[in-house]
Amino acid sequence: MILDLARLFINFFMTGLFSIGGGLATLPFLYDMSDRTGWFTHEELSNMLAISESTPGAIGANMATYTGFHVASLPGAIVATAGLAMPGIIIILIIARVLAVYRNNPYVESAFHGLRPASVGLIAAAAVSVLQISLLHWERLGAGTWTELFHFKAILLAVILFILTRKFQKIHPVVFLAGSAVIGIIFSFAE
Amino acid sequence: MKQLLELFISFFKVGAMTFGGGYAMLPILEREVTVNKKWISTEEIMDYYAIGQCTPGLIAVNTSTFVGNKLAGPAGGVIATLGFLTPGFLVILLVAVLLNNVMDYEVVHHAFAGVRVCVFVLIVNTCIKMGKSSIDGLFTFGIFAVVLAATVFFSVPPALLVILAGILGVLQGLRRPAPESGEKQDDDPGKGGLS
Numbered sequence: 001m002i003l004d005l006a007r008l009f010i011n012f013f014m015t016g017l018f019s020i021g022g023g024l025a026t027l028p029f030l031y032d033m034s035d036r037t038g039w040f041t042h043e044e045l046s047n048m049l050a051i052s053e054s055t056p057g058a059i060g061a062n063m064a065t066y067t068g069f070h071v072a073s074l075p076g077a078i079v080a081t082a083g084l085a086m087p088g089i090i091i092i093l094i095i096a097r098v099l100a101v102y103r104n105n106p107y108v109e110s111a112f113h114g115l116r117p118a119s120v121g122l123i124a125a126a127a128v129s130v131l132q133i134s135l136l137h138w139e140r141l142g143a144g145t146w147t148e149l150f151h152f153k154a155i156l157l158a159v160i161l162f163i164l165t166r167k168f169q170k171i172h173p174v175v176f177l178a179g180s181a182v183i184g185i186i187f188s189f190a191e
Numbered sequence: 192m193k194q195l196l197e198l199f200i201s202f203f204k205v206g207a208m209t210f211g212g213g214y215a216m217l218p219i220l221e222r223e224v225t226v227n228k229k230w231i232s233t234e235e236i237m238d239y240y241a242i243g244q245c246t247p248g249l250i251a252v253n254t255s256t257f258v259g260n261k262l263a264g265p266a267g268g269v270i271a272t273l274g275f276l277t278p279g280f281l282v283i284l285l286v287a288v289l290l291n292n293v294m295d296y297e298v299v300h301h302a303f304a305g306v307r308v309c310v311f312v313l314i315v316n317t318c319i320k321m322g323k324s325s326i327d328g329l330f331t332f333g334i335f336a337v338v339l340a341a342t343v344f345f346s347v348p349p350a351l352l353v354i355l356a357g358i359l360g361v362l363q364g365l366r367r368p369a370p371e372s373g374e375k376q377d378d379d380p381g382k383g384g385l386s
Contacts, residue, residue: 017247026249051286056207057279058216058251065283074284081280088248089272092256093265095242107361112238114334114360116325118353119241120318121338126214127314128343134307154308161312173218174208177309184305185298 004072005079011037012064012083019060026060026084039071060084134158137191153187194263195270201228202255202274209251209279210306216251216275218313220258221320230262237321245353251275330363 011033019026027049034040040048045063052062061081068080102108132138135154161176183189205223209216217240224230236254243253252272259271326332334356341347 016249019247019249051283055279055282055286056209057276057282058209058249060249061252061276062279062283065280066287069284069287077280077284077287081276085249085252085272085276088243088246088252089256089269091246091248092243092253093260093268095246096257096260096268106364110364111357111360112241113331113364114356114358115241115353116234116237116321117331117335118338118356119237119244120321120325121335122244122342122349122352123214123217123240123314123321124318124335124339125342127311127318128339130214130307130311130314134304134311154304157305157308158312161309162315165312165316173222173309173313176313177208177210177306180305180309181302182305184303184308185301188301189304189308190297190300191304 001072001075005075007037008068008071008076008080009083012068012080013086015060015064016084017087026063030063033067040067151189151191154189157183157189195267198259198263198267198271199274202259202271203277205255206251206275207278209275210303210310214250214314215310216254218317220254221317224258231258233321233324235261237325241353241356245350334359 015026015029015033019029027045030045031042034042034045048063048066049059051066052059055062061084064080064084065077068076068078070076072079099108135151135158137149137151140148157180161180165171165173165176201223205216205219208219217236221233221236225233225236236258239254239257240250243250243257246253252275255271255275256268260268263270322335326335338352338356341352342349
């Protein structure tokens with residue numbers, strides 16, 4: 001038991017330490033972990049990815065919780081999730097301290113002048129990937145007619161949501177999220 | 192103590208409303224910490240987010256740690272991260288224990304297909320808002336466009352792009368009058384971007 005927990009911690013700590021760029025960046029490491037340890041199969045991994053995309057929280061953290069639970073129940077889930085999060089926490093705390101000292105350094109300020117638009121570019125790229133899975137049938141590319149590429153109900157909902165969210169900015173996003181879930185059910189969005 | 196509790200609750204809320212990983216966190220986080228609580232500015236979130244992209248670990252964890260640390264020191268960083276991770280943790284435990292096959296229910300697929308559309312719109316809104324405050328000319332627009340294209344079309348690792356953008360920012364800062372700059376980058380920090 002203790003040995004399992006130690007192995008879980010070390011494996012997920014290493015994953016957290018080496019995956020740069022968020023949850024999806026942990027995937028190659030998780031595939032590798034699956035091959036080495038046999039804790040979970042590749043198929044379980046892809047199922048988990050689907051579940052993670054539709055449940056709250058970070059994808060990598062969800063994978064750690066799930067794997068840890070299967071290997072060593074609740075203590076395993078805690079140890080694996082903590083192991084994954086820990087490198088990031090430690091490194092960010094160090095960076096924050098360094099940054100506090102150099103905050104007003106002109107070089108640091110210029111660096112941020114370049115970083116911010118890059119940050120927006122990355123968010124826009126994320127929007128594009130969500131666009132592919134929510135408004136388009138990307139998997140049908142090259143098969144059938146071009147109109148089959150579009151998920152028309154979803155596009156209509158997106159336009160309506162865009163107008164509503166901009167018009168009623170005081171309303172909390174979760175209201176729109178919940179509303180969209182209901183609309184998705186009523187109009188059978190998963191085609 | 193009270194502040195830590197408030198941090199935990201705020202990040203618990205953000206964690207509970209984040210569907211689909213780190214990126215989906217931003218619109219919710221931005222609402223909670225800049226609009227509702229007025230703890231930090233949108234610019235700071237962008238800085239933290241950019242740094243979170245090029246440092247090891249999960250973006251959501253890194254961003255939570257940054258914000259929490261800024262408000263209440265290292266303990267705040269840890270508490271904010273714990274708060275963010277807790278809802279997902281509980282849900283996954285529930286999934287693992289009770290219904291390993293949630294995805295077998297068709298209604299779940301329909302609901303999440305709807306939610307994804309909304310996540311898309313929320314991310315676009317965040318983009319517009321953050322773009323307005325960070326894109327102030329040709330140089331910054333160039334970085335935005337190149338990063339977007341490089342990620343979408345060429346799957347260039349985000350960490351690399353963030354680091355290059357930081358270097359470009361410094362190089363551009365070295366040249367006092369800054370009319371314009373392209374996407375080419377120069378690795379030698381001593382030279383400065385000369386045209």
